[in-house]
Amino acid sequence: MADQPPVVSVERLIVRYGDKTVLDGVNAAFCASEIRVILGGSGCGKTTLLRSIVGLIKPYSGRVRVFGRQLDDMESDADSAVLRRIGVLFQNGALLGSLTVAQNVALPLELHTDGPQKVVDERVRYKLAQVELPHAYGLFPGELSGGMRKRAALARALALDPPLLFCDEPSAGLDPVTSAGLDTLLLRLRETLGITVVVVTHELFSIEKIADKILFLHKGKALFDGPYSEARGIGEGPVADFFLRKETD
Numbered sequence: 025m026a027d028q029p030p031v032v033s034v035e036r037l038i039v040r041y042g043d044k045t046v047l048d049g050v051n052a053a054f055c056a057s058e059i060r061v062i063l064g065g066s067g068c069g070k071t072t073l074l075r076s077i078v079g080l081i082k083p084y085s086g087r088v089r090v091f092g093r094q095l096d097d098m099e100s101d102a103d104s105a106v107l108r109r110i111g112v113l114f115q116n117g118a119l120l121g122s123l124t125v126a127q128n129v130a131l132p133l134e135l136h137t138d139g140p141q142k143v144v145d146e147r148v149r150y151k152l153a154q155v156e157l158p159h160a161y162g163l164f165p166g167e168l169s170g171g172m173r174k175r176a177a178l179a180r181a182l183a184l185d186p187p188l189l190f191c192d193e194p195s196a197g198l199d200p201v202t203s204a205g206l207d208t209l210l211l212r213l214r215e216t217l218g219i220t221v222v223v224v225t226h227e228l229f230s231i232e233k234i235a236d237k238i239l240f241l242h243k244g245k246a247l248f249d250g251p252y253s254e255a256r257g258i259g260e261g262p263v264a265d266f267f268l269r270k271e272t273d
């Protein structure tokens with residue numbers, strides 16, 4: 025709804041690594057229940073933007089608000105309450121190899137809830153069913169295919185029923201059918217739970233299937249922020265080049 029405050033707002037965000045400026049005054053707002061796709065060339069700062077929003081990177085300047093709150097002290101109860109409402113599927117999956125899939129999915133529940141083991145276990149089974157991976161319960165990450173690993177990591181990201189989910193290249197390295205399955209799952213999560221999903225992807229099929237809105241990063245700025253259909257209508261420049269798979273200067 026137009027008059028609801030955005031779930032995420034980013035204002036004049038500047039992020040630097042040493043003396044290298046990666047984000048140079050990014051403005052953006054993500055609204056409830058939208059699927060937002062972040063696009064831009066490799067190294068343009070997509071992961072950096074996600075990490076800044078979830079508080080893993082401290083910006084040089086600017087403001088990030090999530091659920092109306094500026095995260096500034098990760099140790100504080102108020103900030104950790106916000107962080108509990110965010111699920112993150114990192115670019116490289118990052119399941120713990122020495123734990124089973126079930127133990128991996130249980131981790132956030134054990135860290136942030138104090139329910140009895142039986143309740144945790146029921147929840148883990150439910151989450152694995154949600155990502156269509158019930159049979160992987162007792163397997164170790166090393167025994168899974170790439171697509172299964174992604175879905176297991178997604179089950180873990182969803183363990184606490186976050187209303188906001190970030191996915192950094194969820195379908196990288198997956199075959200088109202598995203990748204389409206992940207897209208369907210994200211759409212279903214948005215439809216059934218109304219969650220806001222922020223996805224970084226380069227896959228044109230995925231973008232076409234899931235994107236409500238696009239944020240296109242280029243040279244440290246948000247070059248485009250608006251509906252997918254509008255992005256597709258752009259005739260020239262980096263956004264058009266991206267969809268045409270053309271090299272941009």
Ligand SMILES: Nc1ncnc2c1ncn2[C@@H]1O[C@H](COP(=O)(O)OP(=O)(O)OP(=O)(O)O)[C@@H](O)[C@H]1O
Binds near residue numbers: 041046067069070071
């Ligand atoms: N921890 C870091 N220290 C120094 N430089 C970094 C660090 N992380 C990222 N960078 C640099 O910042 C720039 C943006 O990186 P980032 O990972 O955000 O890009 P990206 O858009 O996610 O790229 P990709 O599409 O390849 O994942 C790159 O030039 C990268 O080398």
Ligand SMILES: [Mg+2]
Binds near residue numbers: 192
């Ligand atoms: Mg990245």
